[in-house]
Amino acid sequence: MNGEIIIKSLECFGFHGVLGEEKKLGQKFIVSAKLKVDFTKAVDADACENTVNYSEVCQLISNVVKDTNFNLIESLADRITKEILLGFPLVESVYVKVEKPWAPIKLCLDTVAVAVEKKWHTVYLGVGSNIGDSEANIESAVRMIKESEYNKDVTISNLIKTKPYGYKEQDDFLNGAISLKTFMEPNELLCFLQKIEEELKRIRKIHWGPRTIDLDVLLYDDLVTVEQNLVIPHPDMCNRDFVLKPLCELNPYLVHPLNKKRFVEIYNELQLEKEYERTL
Helix, strand or coil: CEEEEEEEEEEEEECCCCCHHHHHHCEEEEEEEEEEEECHHHHHHCCHHHCCCHHHHHHHHHHHHHHCCCCCHHHHHHHHHHHHHHHCCCEEEEEEEEEECCCCCCCCCCCEEEEEEEECEEEEEEEEECCCCHHHHHHHHHHHHHHCCCEEEEEECCCEEECCCCCCCCCCEEEEEEEEEECCCHHHHHHHHHHHHHHCCCCCCCCCCCCCCEEEEEEECCCCEECCCCEECCCCHHHCHHHHHHHHHHCCCCECCCCCCEHHHHHHHHHHCCCCCCCC
16 A cells, blocks of 8 residues: 655755855755655554654754755755655655745745655666676676665576677677666666776777676666667667576566566567577
């Protein structure tokens, strides 16, 4: 049973703003929040420990407003959403509105406000390596993903040895899939993964060529998007047995957001095709 915990018009005091007087003297801020939570266990057991303590949430919000210092209330709202998601694992998504009733505007108004919403997103990644110690490279990449506080529930499939795809003049690969939850936005996640690739010395010389590590965003919730540097779902994943097999291991009932087929069905259909680029 999904529901919301609603905190309305919590009065806080902080030192946020561009002007020197705002940072020195401080002022009142009004914060409201909506937290989406699964109430099933709490209702069944009628137990506080199975839900989110809204008193603790209010104290966290007050502490963030009091103890941080931002020029923009946009940044303040963003920080509050992140701290709530990190501090309360049962919260699936959070909406925060920050009002600044004493904003230095020489006009008559009640308040100025901004609102931010964040949630945990379910993401699937493809991972591969064929330079150096491939297993160690993949283990390092998974460790870095886990170390980010913006990610949780990181799981990796079994690794499989596969023939090279596309460019043939290279060593065999070790491939797998990774599932995780993150509250990074898609392009933020892409930059994060590219930094991991850089740290593990990936060099991009040949398209589909040898690499110490390759991290591809396969799926991001049910998002369908085409941007210059990022296409989701991954456009070629349904033609790659080395992607589909580990993905089906993690979640055989996962559905492709475009063709609405289960990936296990897509994988089985691919294996029946006489002509496709087999790597397994």
